[in-house]
Amino acid sequence: MASVRVLGKAGFQVTLLDANLYSTFQPLLYQVATAGLNPGDVAYPVGGIVRRRGVVFRRGELAAIDTEGRTVKLADGREFGYDYLILATGVTANFFGIKGAAENTFGLYTRKDALALRDHIMAGIERLSEQDGDLHVTVAGGGATGVELAGTLAELRKEVFRNTFPDIDPGRMHVRLIERADALLGPFAAPLRDYTLAQLRRRDVQVTLGAEIREVTPDHVLLASGEALPSDLTVWAAGVAAPEAVAGWGLPQGKSGRIQVGSDLRVHGQERIFAVGDIAVNPDDPTPQLAQPAIQMGGHAARQVTRLANGQPTTPFTYRDKGIMATIGRKSAVVQLPSVAVFGVAIFGGIRIRGALAWLAWLGLHLIYLLGGRNRVSTMINLSWRYLAWGHGGGVIVGDDPRR
Secondary structure, X not given: OHHHHHHHHOOOOOEEEEOOOEEEOHHHHHHHHOOOOOHHHHEEEHHHHHHOOOOEEEEOOEEEEEOOOOXXXXXXXXXXXXXXXXEOOOOEEOOOOOEOXXXXXXXXXXXXXXXXXXXXXXXXXXXXXXXXXXXXXXXEOOOHHHHHHHHHHHHHHHHHHHHOOOXXXXXXXXXXXXXXXXXXXXXXXXXXXXXXHHHHHHOOOEEEEOOOEEEEOOOXXXXXXXXXXXXXXXXXOOOEEOOXXXXXXXXXXXXXXXXXXXXXXXXXXXXXXXXXXXHEEOOOOOOOOOHHHHHHHHHHHHHHHHHHHOOOOOOOOOOOOOOEEEEEEOXXXXXXXXXXXXXXXXXXXXXXXXXXXXXXXXXXXXXHHOOOHHHHHHHHHHHHHHHXXXXXXXXXXXXXXXXX
């Protein structure tokens, strides 16, 4: 979408190809999965965006690229020609070859993933009122997605059980977070990582650090240490990789199957093809796999197309760090801002914020980046209900039991 904005304003004839009719705001998918937001709150019709910029939208899934003939082929057989091609297809889960992980876990990369996870979570909670036993939910991965999901699940257990399922003992739902490293939120400063760990444990999340998963079964997570942890529902947030289909595009691939690009974001060996976002990797200068780098890369690639079309040389991409943030739960988040420099001289070090102020900053920023005024208003209302009304009669958006 960042590329489309720049190219549309520059007057190019642009065709946007995507497998979905909507653009998904991925940072809030975990809110959909935990029944805090409706799926429409994080999705916006692509057609409504591109029409205002004179861009043609066609729905379809990329199947092949003919670099010699400058055409792309979709899964349904349609072909489109191009003068310049920008690939921004995103990534999927990386299971690192762990036995059973692909078959027995839920991802959280698409709207469909979030809905499926929501239905299984709600169905699991409902079954607690019908039968004996406990519900064990495991989140694999201690990055921002894993932390946000685990913290929200803990609050879901604490508040919603009390109001929506008063007959169920909240202690029967167990939330566990497993991280291979020795700390959560690796890119953050140590004090913020420690704060995050303390906040999760305060919410009764069972955090297991320095643990490697060896196998995932339908009802257990087996660690390399030999310990078997019960898990009725396992969510995989432990890493990303390029989809298998990328291997058939005939482009150079690097770490985790991502497409290798140069400093100007052109694919290695290609003069007219760019790759941006998580699908792209520059081996010499990798960027964080976050929303801001992807947005900046999209705009930069479009500007390079403009330069090439005007007979000008390309320029290297430089990531402007605007900071990172993650929410843990109600009135609890962490924000880390970069150092500020004036004329190349740092005037003070990076700012670190935690607690309620960080949470308000997180909420405000995510509302700003949502597409569409209706989505912003709806999300603000739903999140306000979730974080302000819970514990005082707050409700929950429920799902369908996948068994029925």
